[in-house]
Amino acid sequence: MTRPFVKMNGAGNDFVVVNALDRPFTPTTEQVRALGDRDTGEGFDQLIAIEPSETGDAFMRVWNSDGSAVETCGNALRCVGWMLMQASGADTVTIDTLGGPAVASKPNDGLGEFRITVDMGAPRLDWRQIPLSEEMDTRGIELQIGPIDAPVLHTPGAVSMGNPHVVFFMDHTPDDAFVRGSGSLIEHHPLFPEAVNVGFAHVEARDRIRFRVWERGAGLTRACGTGACAALVATARRGLTDRKATVVMDGGEVVIDWDEATDHVFMTGPVEVERTGGLPF
Numbered sequence: 001m002t003r004p005f006v007k008m009n010g011a012g013n014d015f016v017v018v019n020a021l022d023r024p025f026t027p028t029t030e031q032v033r034a035l036g037d038r039d040t041g042e043g044f045d046q047l048i049a050i051e052p053s054e055t056g057d058a059f060m061r062v063w064n065s066d067g068s069a070v071e072t073c074g075n076a077l078r079c080v081g082w083m084l085m086q087a088s089g090a091d092t093v094t095i096d097t098l099g100g101p102a103v104a105s106k107p108n109d110g111l112g113e114f115r116i117t118v119d120m121g122a123p124r125l126d127w128r129q130i131p132l133s134e135e136m137d138t139r140g141i142e143l144q145i146g147p148i149d150a151p152v153l154h155t156p157g158a159v160s161m162g163n164p165h166v167v168f169f170m171d172h173t174p175d176d177a178f179v180r181g182s183g184s185l186i187e188h189h190p191l192f193p194e195a196v197n198v199g200f201a202h203v204e205a206r207d208r209i210r211f212r213v214w215e216r217g218a219g220l221t222r223a224c225g226t227g228a229c230a231a232l233v234a235t236a237r238r239g240l241t242d243r244k245a246t247v248v249m250d251g252g253e254v255v256i257d258w259d260e261a262t263d264h265v266f267m268t269g270p271v272e273v274e275r276t277g278g279l280p281f
């Protein structure tokens with residue numbers, strides 16, 4: 001029996017999304033890896049399963065393309081939110097994840113039906129919540145790459161949006177080789193016991209960030225929703241941006257609003273349906 005899937009993307013970050021509401025979906029690590037391979041499989045940054053939830057409208061399970069199961073995915077929350085709202089006709093849905101609940105809704109920005117806002121909840125900023133392996137001020141942690149007196153990268157902010165992120169403050173937008181080389185080096189640094197997503201934020205204006213990311217377990221991707229939230233939170237904490245900014249990534253833009261009254265981070269951005277298909281398991 002095959003399992004239908006929908007291939008979707010959020011700002012270019014792409015997903016195979018399967019419906020596991022009625023039939024459990026428990027792929028092995030090898031199956032996820034094989035499926036994620038862009039040459040021989042379906043190809044994706046993350047594999048997503050929509051499962052039943054007792055507390056929300058659905059539970060969203062996430063695997064990276066290297067087969068690792070992870071807490072959450074911001075861009076996939078928009079895609080899954082859009083699917084659930086299409087199916088039920090509701091204007092808002094609550095999606096549980098291992099990283100905490102998120103609420104998806106339709107924005108009134110006049111930019112069409114393929115846009116979704118997600119309330120990602122409050123950022124987690126204590127060093128234990130990232131988590132880091134030692135106590136540090138997460139506005140700028142003691143991490144440096146390169147010579148001591150002339151570091152290539154240093155003092156990134158650390159933020160958890162349900163999953164761990166470090167954000168380096170850049171004076172330019174780094175190229176692919178730099179993101180790959182330094183991202184892969186930092187992803188498994190001993191300071192991050194659960195590894196980390198590595199972001200590079202170039203603040204172009206107080207309301208505009210050019211952002212590139214090396215994702216834990218997926219490498220260089222065209223966008224990362226939780227990474228975009230982390231970039232806004234990290235730059236706002238350093239006084240480099242306001243609490244609302246457009247985050248421009250390789251595959252598209254999202255607007256991030258860190259609401260002062262609730263402390264919640266709201267992400268608004270596009271979703272796209274690419275195609276449908278079937279998996280053999």
Ligand SMILES: N[C@@H](CCC[C@H](N)C(=O)O)C(=O)O
Nearest residue numbers: 073074075163216224225226
């Ligand atoms: N693409 C995602 C993040 C997916 C998980 C991440 N690679 C991790 O390991 O935490 C997003 O849009 O947030």
